Amino acid sequence: MxxxxxxxxxxxxxxxxxxxxxxxxxxxxxxxxxxxxxxxxxxxxxxxxxxxxxxxxxxxxxxxxxxxxxNLEDVKLWMIDNNLGRRSISDYQRGVLALRKKEIVRARALELAAQAAAEDAAVAPPEGEEAAPKKSTVMPLASREDIARAARLSTATIGQIEKIQKTATPELVEAVRTGTISINAAANVASLSEEQQLAAVAGGKKELQKAAREVRELRNAGRPAKEPKEAKAPPSADYGHQPTEVDELRAENNALREKNAALLAEITALQLRISELVNA
Known part of the structure; x- marks a missing residue:
C-alpha cells in the first residue's frame, strides 16, 4: 500500500x-x-x-x-481525543486541542440545526392541524465548561488560551508553547500592542514576566479602592523579598473575590429596590 x-x-x-x-x-x-x-x-x-x-x-x-x-472532521476529532489522552503534552497544547474540538462540534451542531429546520419547513402539516413536536436530534453546543473538562483544565485557563489565540503575536504564542512564559502571564501580555509584545518576547523570560506584572498592576489600579484591613505585615516585608508571580496571582484572586462579593451585594440591593417600587 x-x-x-x-x-x-x-x-x-x-x-x-x-x-x-x-x-x-x-x-x-x-x-x-x-x-x-x-x-x-x-x-x-x-x-x-x-x-x-x-x-x-x-x-x-x-x-x-x-x-x-x-469524513475529515471525524479524523480530526479522533486525532484530538487521541492526543488529549496523552500525558506528555502541555496544558497549553491541551487547551488548543480542546478549543479545536469545540469549533468542530459547534459547526456540526449548527449544520444539524439548519438541516432540521429545512426538514420541518418541507413537511407542512395538513390544514387546520398543528405539527407534532419533534424530538431534537441536534448536537448541543460545547460550553466552556465542557471544553475545560475535556482538556482537564480550569475554565479560567481555557479563557486565557482563547485570548492568547485571538490577540497574541506568533512570537508570544511560541513563548508560551515552549514554556518560556506561563499561560496566565501570556494572556496578560497578549492585551498589549503588537509592538509591545514583540519587545517583551525579544527581552526574554524576565522581560515577559515584567510586562505581565505591569499589565496586572495597571488593571488593578483601575479597580475601586478597598478599605485597608488590619493585618500582619507579610514575611516579604521583613526580609526585603520581592513579590513573586504566585503572590501577585493570589492577591489578584482575593481582589476578584472581594469585587464579586460587592457586586452581589449591589445586585441584592437593586432587587430589593425594584420589589419596593413594584409593590408601592
Whole structure:
C-alpha cells in the first residue's frame, strides 16, 4: 500500500520538539516501531514522525486502518481525543486541542440545526392541524465548561488560551508553547500592542514576566479602592523579598473575590429596590 500524507493532518497536531524527535528516533532504532500507524483508507492519520523515521532508516512497521471515519472532521476529532489522552503534552497544547474540538462540534451542531429546520419547513402539516413536536436530534453546543473538562483544565485557563489565540503575536504564542512564559502571564501580555509584545518576547523570560506584572498592576489600579484591613505585615516585608508571580496571582484572586462579593451585594440591593417600587 502506498501511504499518502495529508499536509493538513500532518500539521494539525503540535509538532515534536527536536529533543522529543531525537528521543523517539533513538527508541525506534533500538527497539523497532512497536506501535502501528493509523490510516484512513490510504491516508496517514497517526504516526507521521514514526513513519518518517522508519522510511529514513529502512525499519519495518505495521499499519491499521480505522474504518469508522466518515469524513475529515471525524479524523480530526479522533486525532484530538487521541492526543488529549496523552500525558506528555502541555496544558497549553491541551487547551488548543480542546478549543479545536469545540469549533468542530459547534459547526456540526449548527449544520444539524439548519438541516432540521429545512426538514420541518418541507413537511407542512395538513390544514387546520398543528405539527407534532419533534424530538431534537441536534448536537448541543460545547460550553466552556465542557471544553475545560475535556482538556482537564480550569475554565479560567481555557479563557486565557482563547485570548492568547485571538490577540497574541506568533512570537508570544511560541513563548508560551515552549514554556518560556506561563499561560496566565501570556494572556496578560497578549492585551498589549503588537509592538509591545514583540519587545517583551525579544527581552526574554524576565522581560515577559515584567510586562505581565505591569499589565496586572495597571488593571488593578483601575479597580475601586478597598478599605485597608488590619493585618500582619507579610514575611516579604521583613526580609526585603520581592513579590513573586504566585503572590501577585493570589492577591489578584482575593481582589476578584472581594469585587464579586460587592457586586452581589449591589445586585441584592437593586432587587430589593425594584420589589419596593413594584409593590408601592
Amino acid at each position: 502506498q501511504i499518502k500524507i495529508n499536509e493538513e493532518l500532518r500539521s494539525y497536531i503540535e509538532p515534536l520538539t527536536e529533543s522529543e524527535f531525537q528521543a523517539l528516533e533513538s527508541s525506534i532504532l533500538g527497539e523497532g516501531c512497536r506501535d502501528a500507524l493509523v490510516l484512513w483508507q490510504d491516508v496517514l492519520v497517526d504516526g507521521h514522525n514514526r513513519y518518517k523515521i522508519c522510511q529514513e532508516h529502512g525499519i519495518p512497521f505495521k499499519v491499521t486502518e480505522n474504518t469508522s471515519f466518515r
